[in-house]
Amino acid sequence: MKPGVKKSLEAIVSPENFSDQLIDLVSYSSDATSRRHRPEAAVWVTDADQVADVLAFCNRERIPVTARGAGTSLAGLSVPVRGGLVMDLCRMNRIVDICIEDRVAVVQPGVVYADLEKALAPHGFFFPPDPASGSVATIGGNVATNAGGMKGAKYGVTKDYVLGLEVVLADGRKVKTGSRCMKSSSGFDLTRLFVGSEGLLGVITEIILKINPRPRHTGTVRAAFDSLASAGQAVSRIMRSGIIPSVLEIIDRNTLIAINQNTDLRLPEAAAILLAEADGFTQEETNAQLEQIIAIFKENHASEVRMAKGPEEAEALWLARKSAGGVLFRLNIALEVEDLAVPLSKVAEALEFISDLAEKYRLRIPTVGHAGDGNLHPGISYDPNDREEVNRVRMAAEELMTKVTELGGTLTGEHGIGLTKAPFMPLEHDDVSLEIMRGLKNYFDPNDILNPGKMGL
Ligand SMILES: Cc1cc2nc3c(=O)[nH]c(=O)nc-3n(C[C@H](O)[C@H](O)[C@H](O)COP(=O)(O)OP(=O)(O)OC[C@H]3O[C@@H](n4cnc5c(N)ncnc54)[C@H](O)[C@@H]3O)c2cc1C
The missing domain is CATH 3.30.70.2190 (Alpha-Beta Plaits)
Known part of the structure; x- marks a missing residue:
């Protein structure tokens, strides 16, 4: 990173909240997948003003910025594939407000899911999405991926609980969407647009959540x-x-x-x-x-x-x-966790297809899933050093994604598209939908600095 750039970033976040040390760059080069790419530097931001100043600066200098929570993505979302800067939001971890009267919790993005649960428990309330990574994953990451979990069939996923957001756009402008109200029909639903946007449209700095009685x-x-x-x-x-x-x-x-x-x-x-x-x-x-x-x-x-x-x-x-999660990660050197979802009536057909696919390609594909909402996680375990096996994994994944879309399903029920599902986007989305998505990305981030190289856009 050029000395001038380093100096400017240090001036915004303070020198102790900037790093270009190898140990940090290596830590920030991956997520829970085997994908890797090293950033040039990392900053730890502590408030929305710093986020705004960093983004405005990086936008002027055309430096890629990858927002990061706990880095537990299972789809390569938090891997900075174009280098640049990783913006770690874990220090913005304040629970701003819990208001049982309004049935809302207001949090900064770096709050860990389990910490919010602990804070809500004495009130007899909870935030239902319940991802299995909840002991470490952040609410900002949950919102940016539209995370789900085991309670999805009855209680829905993250998007069903996000009432409003504060987001910093690529040029440093702040925008507030939604409100503390339980319902609203006011204008386009910008809140929903940012939920699941994988850090491609803006950096989320505050979240208003609906909470449920436990x-x-x-x-x-x-x-x-x-x-x-x-x-x-x-x-x-x-x-x-x-x-x-x-x-x-x-x-x-x-x-x-x-x-x-x-x-x-x-x-x-x-x-x-x-x-x-x-x-x-x-x-x-x-x-x-x-x-x-x-x-x-x-x-x-x-x-x-x-x-x-x-x-x-x-x-x-x-x-x-x-x-199951821990055991499957130990089966071989690498594990590609798929995240497809199919209509409920197609769960059995999808499971049988996966079982046949494993036999056809001589692969181990153990599958667990949230059957109640049709979201299945086949885990393809393989040796990344065995090129012939890697090729079979690639062919099996492609065949699986094709079948899923034929069944009326979706490539991802909760992990997001990121890098791993990006090549399959045209299987699920028609040309017009993809054109609209590219148009939105271009409107919010014309210089393509926010988590570039993801979602196939
Ligand atoms: C063992 C294990 C179990 C898992 N179980 C589940 C599960 O049950 N359900 C589920 O949905 N997922 C699960 N996951 C995947 C992962 O935990 C989720 O995707 C989680 O929501 C990611 O949160 P994070 O804080 O780690 O985000 P990160 O991985 O750091 O980031 C994920 C994405 O969000 C973006 N992002 C992060 N913070 C912000 C922000 N403030 N503003 C804008 N963009 C931001 C990043 O740029 C990136 O694109 C699991 C992962 C593991 C390793």
């Missing part, structure tokens, strides 16, 4: 199925039965085998298991839902059904799902 009771049940078709049928029957489970997760046989090989959980190595949680404000309400779920499991030929008798047993059942 249900007082939960219950958990697990069922094993000897065929993917039966498991898929059970999902479909539950989702049209009139109840909506707070969680409905699927784990396929490949994942169950991998978990058994790496833990002492001794799970049934069935074609798939489904894990369901029901919640309610009374025990009766919760039990009534669980009974209905169990009946549907049995009608659909579940070979084993286990209901947790209390919180400890429930925790033991959930360990299977919670251990």
Whole structure:
């Protein structure tokens, strides 16, 4: 980085909040994928004015800026592929306001999801999206990716809770969108435009969130199925039965085998298991839902059904799902986590396709997913040093994405497009949609400094 540029950035953020040290540049060159590209420098910003001054300067100097929360993206979103500057927002981590009367929380972008949950708990409220990375990922990152989680089927995803934003645009101007109101039909919905925009349209510096009262009771049940078709049928029957489970997760046989090989959980190595949680404000309400779920499991030929008798047993059942992520990352040197979503009626077909694909390309593709909202995570494990295998992974991923769009699905249910899904954008979006997206990017960021090289735009 040129000495003059370094001096100007240090003048804005102070020298201790600027780094061009190799150790920092290497840390900021990757996210949770295997993609890597080193930035030239990093800044830690502490308020919106600094964000504005840094962006205005970088815009004049045409320096790429990649906003960064915890760097846990699973799609290469936070990898600074064009170099330039990484802007770390983790120090903007103040919970500005929790107002139960208005049912809102106002936070800075660097607040960690779990810290907001801790702050809301004494009030009996929660922020439902619940990404599995919640112990480290930031709310700014959640908003920029439209993150979801296990509670998506009943409670929706991040976009369903963002009421308003403060955003700094590429030229340094600040814009406030939305309000603290529970509803609004006022003008174009700029808030929704920024949610899921992956740091390509502006840097989010404050977020107004709707929060929910936390249900007082939960219950958990697990069922094993000897065929993917039966498991898929059970999902479909539950989702049209009139109840909506707070969680409905699927784990396929490949994942169950991998978990058994790496833990002492001794799970049934069935074609798939489904894990369901029901919640309610009374025990009766919760039990009534669980009974209905169990009946549907049995009608659909579940070979084993286990209901947790209390919180400890429930925790033991959930360990299977919670251990899956860590276990899959240990299967091989690299893991490409896909994030497709399909209509609920197509879950079984998608699972069977993935299983056939693994056989066709001689790959291990264990799959877990949020069956209740059709969001599946096939994890393709491979050795990046084996060129022939890498080629098979590429072909399998392309075939999978093509099939997903044929099923009326989407490339990504919650992780975003970033780098890994960018080549597939034309499969899902028609030419006019892509032209509008490019036009928006050009309007907000004519010099293409904000997280350039992403989303295929
Ligand atoms: C083990 C594991 C489990 C995961 N589980 C889930 C899950 O259940 N659900 C889910 O949705 N995701 C999950 N993820 C993916 C990831 O945690 C989410 O995408 C998360 O929302 C990213 O937050 P972050 O703070 O790490 O953001 P980063 O990775 O730092 O950034 C992500 C994107 O947001 C942009 N960004 C960050 N902050 C801002 C800001 N203030 N303004 C503008 N743009 C910004 C970045 O430029 C980048 O494009 C998981 C990841 C891992 C490693």
